[in-house]
Amino acid sequence: MNLINKLSFIFLWLFLFTGCKAEFENGVSDIDSWDMADEFEPTMVHPGVLHTNEDCEHIRQMIEEQKEPYYTTYQELIKEPKASAEYSIQGPFEIIARDGTYANTKGKAESDFDAIYLNAVMWMITQDPAHAQRSLELMLAYAEVLKDIDGNDTALMAGLEGIKIVYALEMLSHTYDKISETDIQKVNDMLRNVFLPVWEEFYNTNPYTNGNWGLHVTKSYMAAAILWDDVDMYKKCVNFYLYGNDNGTISHYIDGDTGQCQESGRDQQHTILGLGALSAICELAWKQGNDLYSAYENRVLLGYEYTVKYNLGYDVPFKTWTDVTGKYCKWDVISKETKDKNGGVDTERGNCWQPVFYMVYNHYVNxxxxxxxxxxxxxxxxxxxxxxxxHPSYGPLLFNDLK
Structure with missing residues (x-):
């Protein structure tokens, strides 16, 4: 190797392993200018937001054969009122928010978005057009009215709720022949005009939140990229996930030595909320032919095992975390208690489970x-x-033994 080639190789190596930090030294994720995700070329299979046609057929077959744990979980799903084709809409609202002036819309809007998602899931499983139609009706009701997301938690709300609408539109537009191009365009316009600007603003702002925010934004952003066949958009959030300077990236959320999470000292509920978003991002990418699960030596597995181990009652190591924002660096012990709404103290350790484990277990183990x-x-x-x-939830049914 001549001197020029040697120098070129060294420069490339330094860029790959240290360039990320330099690009983000001011805390702004300039991910539009990056080409580091070029190796992550999505197949753009449809439907391809969490479930493919092969997945749908597998789930239907397991229910038809009354295999466990699928069948028991399905029986619980059909008991959920928001999964009913008879669900009564509580909105729509022109402005939605988690806090502030429009905080009264939070629970009602979230319930409507849950029903959009769950009826799409029920359509996927049962092929009963009543569920597809109800999911579509709810989406169109909001598409006609919704103009803005307000409050301090706009990014979190757009991240948590956006994927529910995206999942439903992706599933219906590729499997339900009664949905029209006009219907699809109306819902897409709502996503592009209301949700997308919030996601983009989060990426273009200096890091300011705990990690679960960025993870939920990325989850919805990647799902929308798949829905819209937008390869550049898809690679943009892969870049953020792998290389971004934010608490909501794989390398900044989970410690590579122990599995401790950025929010482990905050409380266990938010930690598991973040882990659930991590696995959803990885599953979305997996369905598009990309393996993010293995990034940083299976870092997601490490974070899950650390958190579960602690909440099962075992001892785990803990160190005070220096986070990206500099605002969340004072937790000097791992969280085991949290204050309830009345100012009392609840023991959260071992009492904070959320339905986020089957998806990740299916990947790493199965x-x-x-x-x-x-x-x-x-x-x-x-x-x-x-x-x-x-979370997508109902893991024993929806994310069990998927290929």
Missing amino acids: RKGLSMPYTAELLGTYQELEYDGG
Whole structure:
């Protein structure tokens, strides 16, 4: 190798392994200018937001054969009022928010978005057009009215709720022949005019939040990229996930030595909320032919096992975390208690489970043959039979033994 080639190789190596930090030294994620995600070329299979046609057929077959744990979980799903084709809309609203002036819309809008998602899931499973039609009617009701997301938590709301609409539109537009191009355009316009600007603003702002925010934004952003066949948009959020300077990236959310999470000292609920978004991002990418699960030596597995181990009652190491924003660096012990709404103290350790474990367990253990002993221990007793609006939920049915 001549001197010029040697120098070129050294420069490339330094860019790949240290350039990310230099690009983000001022805390602004200039991910539009990056080409580092070029190796992550999505297949753009449709439907391809969390479930493909192959997944749908597998789930239907398991229910038809009354296989467990699919069948029992399905029985719980159909009991959920928001999964009913008879669900009564509580909105729509012109402006939605989690806090502030329009905080009164939070619970009602979230419930409507849950119903959009869950009816799309029920359509996917049962092929009953009543569910597809109800999901579509709810989406169109909001598409006609919704103009803005307000409050301090705009990015979080857009991240948590956006994927529900995207999932439903993706599933219906590729499997329900009664949806028209006009209908599709109306819902897409709402996503582009109301949700997309909030996601983009988050990426273009100096980091300012705990990590679960960025993870939920990326989850919805990637789903929308798949919906819109937007390869550049898809690679943009892969860049953010892998290389961005934010608490909501894989390298900044989970410690590579221990698995401690950025929010482990805050509380366990938010930590698991963040982990759930991590696995959803990885699953979205997996369905598009890209393996983000293995990034940074299976870092997601490490974070899950650390958190589950602690919440099962085992000891884990903990260090005070220096976060990206500099605002969340004072937690000197791992969180085991949290204050309730009345100022009292609840013991959260071991009492904070959310339905986020089957998806990640299916990948690392069923697909890859790796070991997750603490998650396996948890799933021996915790079955994910409930719905949680922050996650796709119903893992034993929807994310069990998927290819």
